[in-house]
Amino acid sequence: MTFSEPSTPLPSTNSLLNSLKSCIHCGFCLPVCPTYKVTGSEVESPRGRLYLLKHMLQDAKNESDEPNEHLQPKQIEPHLSQCLGCLACETACPSGVPYGDILHQSQKMFLTQKNPFIRHLKRFFFQTVLPNSNLLQFGAFWLRLYQKAGLQRLVRFSNVLSLLPLIQHYEALIPPIPQHKPFNIGMSFGNPEHERVALFTGCIMDVMYNSVHWATIKALVNNGYYVTLPEQTCCGALAYHGGEDDIAKKLARKNVLSILRSQPDWVITNSAGCGSTLKDYTKLLANDGIYAEKSRLFSEKTVDIMALLAKKPLKPCRLPIPQTVAYHAACHLHHAQGIINEPENVLHQIEGLTLLPLKDAAFCCGSAGIYNLEHPELSNDILAEKIRHIEATQAQTLVTGNPGCLLQITKGLQENANPMRIAHPIELVAESYSK
Amino acid sequence: MGHRFVLDGPEELIAYECDACLLIKNAPEIVVLPKTTQEVSQVVSFCHTHKIPFTARGAGTGLSGGALPLKGGVLISLNRMDQILEIDTENHTATVEVGVVNAHLNQALEATGLFYAPDPSSQSACTLGGNIAENAGGIHCIKYGVTTDHILALEVVLPDGKITRLGGKTRSSHGLNLIGLLVGSEGTLGIITQATVQLTPKPTEIRAYLATFSTIESAGNAVSQIIASGLIPSALEFMDAFTVKAVNQAYDIGFPEDSEAVLLIELDGTLHVVLDQEDRLMAILSENNAQQTRSAQTAEDRQAIWAARKGAVAAYGRFQPAFYLHDTVIPRSELTSVLKKILAIGKKHQILIGNVFHAGDGNLHPNILFDPDDADMLQRILKGGEEILDVCLQAGGVLSGEHGIGIEKSKYMSRLFSEADLNKMKQIKAAFDPQQLSNPLKIFPIRAGCGETHLSISNPLLTTGGAWI
Numbered sequence: 006m007t008f009s010e011p012s013t014p015l016p017s018t019n020s021l022l023n024s025l026k027s028c029i030h031c032g033f034c035l036p037v038c039p040t041y042k043v044t045g046s047e048v049e050s051p052r053g054r055l056y057l058l059k060h061m062l063q064d065a066k067n068e069s070d071e072p073n074e075h076l077q078p079k080q081i082e083p084h085l086s087q088c089l090g091c092l093a094c095e096t097a098c099p100s101g102v103p104y105g106d107i108l109h110q111s112q113k114m115f116l117t118q119k120n121p122f123i124r125h126l127k128r129f130f131f132q133t134v135l136p137n138s139n140l141l142q143f144g145a146f147w148l149r150l151y152q153k154a155g156l157q158r159l160v161r162f163s164n165v166l167s168l169l170p171l172i173q174h175y176e177a178l179i180p181p182i183p184q185h186k187p188f189n190i191g192m193s194f195g196n197p198e199h200e201r202v203a204l205f206t207g208c209i210m211d212v213m214y215n216s217v218h219w220a221t222i223k224a225l226v227n228n229g230y231y232v233t234l235p236e237q238t239c240c241g242a243l244a245y246h247g248g249e250d251d252i253a254k255k256l257a258r259k260n261v262l263s264i265l266r267s268q269p270d271w272v273i274t275n276s277a278g279c280g281s282t283l284k285d286y287t288k289l290l291a292n293d294g295i296y297a298e299k300s301r302l303f304s305e306k307t308v309d310i311m312a313l314l315a316k317k318p319l320k321p322c323r324l325p326i327p328q329t330v331a332y333h334a335a336c337h338l339h340h341a342q343g344i345i346n347e348p349e350n351v352l353h354q355i356e357g358l359t360l361l362p363l364k365d366a367a368f369c370c371g372s373a374g375i376y377n378l379e380h381p382e383l384s385n386d387i388l389a390e391k392i393r394h395i396e397a398t399q400a401q402t403l404v405t406g407n408p409g410c411l412l413q414i415t416k417g418l419q420e421n422a423n424p425m426r427i428a429h430p431i432e433l434v435a436e437s438y439s440k
Numbered sequence: 441m442g443h444r445f446v447l448d449g450p451e452e453l454i455a456y457e458c459d460a461c462l463l464i465k466n467a468p469e470i471v472v473l474p475k476t477t478q479e480v481s482q483v484v485s486f487c488h489t490h491k492i493p494f495t496a497r498g499a500g501t502g503l504s505g506g507a508l509p510l511k512g513g514v515l516i517s518l519n520r521m522d523q524i525l526e527i528d529t530e531n532h533t534a535t536v537e538v539g540v541v542n543a544h545l546n547q548a549l550e551a552t553g554l555f556y557a558p559d560p561s562s563q564s565a566c567t568l569g570g571n572i573a574e575n576a577g578g579i580h581c582i583k584y585g586v587t588t589d590h591i592l593a594l595e596v597v598l599p600d601g602k603i604t605r606l607g608g609k610t611r612s613s614h615g616l617n618l619i620g621l622l623v624g625s626e627g628t629l630g631i632i633t634q635a636t637v638q639l640t641p642k643p644t645e646i647r648a649y650l651a652t653f654s655t656i657e658s659a660g661n662a663v664s665q666i667i668a669s670g671l672i673p674s675a676l677e678f679m680d681a682f683t684v685k686a687v688n689q690a691y692d693i694g695f696p697e698d699s700e701a702v703l704l705i706e707l708d709g710t711l712h713v714v715l716d717q718e719d720r721l722m723a724i725l726s727e728n729n730a731q732q733t734r735s736a737q738t739a740e741d742r743q744a745i746w747a748a749r750k751g752a753v754a755a756y757g758r759f760q761p762a763f764y765l766h767d768t769v770i771p772r773s774e775l776t777s778v779l780k781k782i783l784a785i786g787k788k789h790q791i792l793i794g795n796v797f798h799a800g801d802g803n804l805h806p807n808i809l810f811d812p813d814d815a816d817m818l819q820r821i822l823k824g825g826e827e828i829l830d831v832c833l834q835a836g837g838v839l840s841g842e843h844g845i846g847i848e849k850s851k852y853m854s855r856l857f858s859e860a861d862l863n864k865m866k867q868i869k870a871a872f873d874p875q876q877l878s879n880p881l882k883i884f885p886i887r888a889g890c891g892e893t894h895l896s897i898s899n900p901l902l903t904t905g906g907a908w909i
């Protein structure tokens with residue numbers, strides 16, 4: 006079977022080289038890079054990755070030298086593919102290297118290096134499965150049944166999966182699928198006279214953490230916002246991070262049009278990954294006719310739930326929450342969106358709640374989209390670091406604002422049989438408004 | 441050691457072909473990432489038996505090409521040896537593996553009321569092993585001393601693979617001071633694997649100030665007067681207007697941009713002492729026509745100032761892709777005249793030069809910014825670099841205050857040392873490493889025609905103006 010390559014325009018070598026030149030090789034980014042930390046190898050560090058990319062592009066321009074000695078894309082692609090995209094290096098870099106942009110450009114460049122079968126499978130998943138909430142809910146229904154009806158226990162007990170090691174591996178990664186309390190597009194909550202927010206529900210968030218949406222709505226309404234649920238689709242993060250810009254663009258256009266139509270003052274996300282992608286629509290659609298201006302407007306209105314609540318003092322809470330809480334800063338909030346103190350500033354206002362410091366709070370947990378599926382070993386090593394620090398806090402509850410992190414940390418704590426509670430910070434805010 | 445920790449793919453080796461000095465490159469033939477002293481010893485023994493050169497590397501933040509394997513061979517990267525083995529709050533010592541990052545040690549010390557004083561600007565990334573090998577200095581070294589003043593004991597893998605321990609938890613003065621010899625030896629006398637370092641109690645009161653000046657002279661005079669008055673600030677740093685601009689772009693710090701020079705000053709001690717010093721400092725600053733003086737209001741403000749100062753050199757990357765810097769120490773009385781000459785050289789050759797340095801120590805860091813792909817500019821910066829070095833040496837300066845000689849400054853060694861002095865040093869090197877395997881071709885000038893032809897001649901620093909290759 007052969008596949009034709011979907012065409013993605015290649016980034017210009019010159020502009021990429023120019024961005025790469027801003028790296029002066031100081032090494033300040035090394036200690037914050039999770040893959041460098043667990044491998045010890047500079048090839049798996051931001052500086053190493055940038056250096057190799059630059060080397061490769063310069064080699065390609067230098068036709069005069071010996072082409073046999075040129076670095077080839079296939080030598081470099083594996084090291085870039087092992088990058089989490091956590092952007093901790095961008096935060097640490099005094100030279101302002103646009104690492105995220107460089108990574109994205111290089112991913113587009115390396116698409117042709119990928120196994121075409123896997124690539125097409127992924128594209129199918131990105132454009133047909135994720136944006137289709139009915140299909141997702143349908144899948145979730147069967148998985149839930151598989152887990153609840155004791156079938157999972159039976160399958161695991163009978164050990165039939167050991168015959169199919171790959172499937173066994175992925176089966177183990179499937180988290181328990183919670184009950185889903187559906188809401189319909191077009192629903193609204195609160196007083197229509199109040200500031201109007203459109204809730205962006207996302208695909209995975211909606212299946213796995215639908216309860217977080219309800220908590221978000223409750224917290225917003227209690228704080229004087231009018232919440233609407235306009236027509237929308239998947240944000241396109243996975244396609245975008247995978248360099249499949251054509252798919253990401255289609256989804257972006259849909260979201261921009263239909264959500265803006267609801268005339269929101271704010272577009273709210275409770276998923277760090279979705280939020281940072283929605284904000285990147287400006288870049289993604291920058292040269293896309295009428296969408297250029299609309300996406301700018303859209304991205305300006307997009308705000309994470311905790312950042313919105315941090316803008317004003319919380320409306321008086323009714324219930325104290327006497328818990329010790331540690332906050333894990335999701336990369337896509339902390340590094341990608343620069344939302345650093347807001348979540349803790351909000352939590353701080355809840356009576357009885359004690360925040361405990363988490364060492365290296367903004368060090369990635371190893372989830373990173375589908376990274377944990379693609380690079381399970383590295384992902385687990387990174388997770389182990391994270392869990393070590395989380396356990397050292399001895400907090401009762403660990404909070405974090407991203408579904409990928411919630412899933413990954415849940416898995417890590419479960420493996421250690423640690424009963425610590427894991428929640429989205431907005432859930433604690435919502436709980437403080439319960440009767 | 442496990443296959444995972446041995447790297448030999450062509451692209452993997454390329455990632456190790458240079459440190460933070462982008463002027464000279466040479467890739468190793470293999471990279472090993474040991475986790476224990478025993479593993480280091482096994483690798484070094486193997487090299488000894490088979491006469492293979494080896495070079496130590498920490499975080500590769502060095503600025504003089506120290507960690508690049510000029511003769512190829514084995515690169516021993518020590519960053520995985522990153523355990524803090526003991527913090528002894530009674531004796532004020534810490535024992536660490538050499539791969540521990542400088543700043544991580546200080547983070548671990550936070551609750552103890554103690555700190556490890558030498559704080560190179562690269563401390564968020566560089567390793568203690570690299571600090572020891574380069575005898576690193578930093579912002580607070582004017583008061584607290586440089587690395588060598590804080591090393592009590594070392595564990596070393598000698599160039600034949602044997603493991604030895606020197607020193608203990610207290611200072612001693614019997615026998616030759618081998619620790620003193622190893623600190624600053626740039627990896628040429630063996631590989632350091634562990635160290636016991638001296639910790640310092642944190643002062644109870646710390647205050648930081650910023651003063652701006654309309655001329656370089658007035659800032660330079662203020663520095664001289666501060667030191668002459670007997671004040672010992674815990675930091676005294678200089679930034680020129682260009683550096684202020686770069687730092688403001690990189691950090692949300694808002695240093696005033698309307699002046700020619702900025703001094704950052706810190707006083708510490710007991711409240712009583714600091715208040716007294718503050719009065720004297722303010723008098724000196726106003727006497728030298730400081731335009732504005734501000735003080736950091738909170739500990740966070742103070743930390744933000746120092747973080748911005750420490751990021752200054754890397755922030756130059758916003759203007760040009762590489763920097764080439766000298767690291768001379770001159771008598772403080774010469775500060776103003778040397779700085780003015782440096783700026784004139786910059787103008788003459790049309791090169792961007794940023795000045796940010798440890799003024800209190802007279803440790804200048806003229807950073808020449810350039811684009812390695814621009815051949816013409818490369819020639820100009822090398823020419824300008826030579827002239828700057830001449831000016832500094834004529835003013836009684838030395839080659840390196842804290843970054844080491846490595847390969848980048850080795851050809852200038854014969855300008856400071858006589859043949860006889862260099863020979864004595866070489867004899868010491870030979871006593872440790874008769875086969876010349878440990879970080880070969882470093883520190884000492886490479887003689888022309890001595891058979892090192894495999895060195896890429898595109899290394900401009902090795903070839904410009906001089907009898908050395």
Ligand SMILES: Cc1cc2nc3c(=O)[nH]c(=O)nc-3n(C[C@H](O)[C@H](O)[C@H](O)COP(=O)(O)OP(=O)(O)OC[C@H]3O[C@@H](n4cnc5c(N)ncnc54)[C@H](O)[C@@H]3O)c2cc1C
Nearest residue numbers: 498499500501502506561567569570573576577627632842
């Ligand atoms: C932006 C910037 C700012 C800087 N500011 C300062 C400053 O303020 N003060 C200062 O002193 N330096 C400064 N430096 C230089 C550099 O950070 C220091 O020299 C640092 O000590 C190097 O540490 P490293 O771990 O990166 O060592 P590397 O660069 O990896 O190695 C440096 C040398 O040490 C040797 N070495 C490393 N580890 C060992 C070991 N375990 N045993 C034996 N030899 C070893 C190497 O062979 C090499 O010769 C700065 C660098 C940069 C990029």
Ligand code: SF4
Nearest residue numbers: 028029031032034098
């Ligand atoms: S911190 Fe920035 S400039 Fe320095 S090595 Fe990393 S990416 Fe390059």
Ligand code: SF4
Nearest residue numbers: 038088089091092094
């Ligand atoms: S994005 Fe994260 S994993 Fe990738 S190089 Fe930067 S710090 Fe490392």
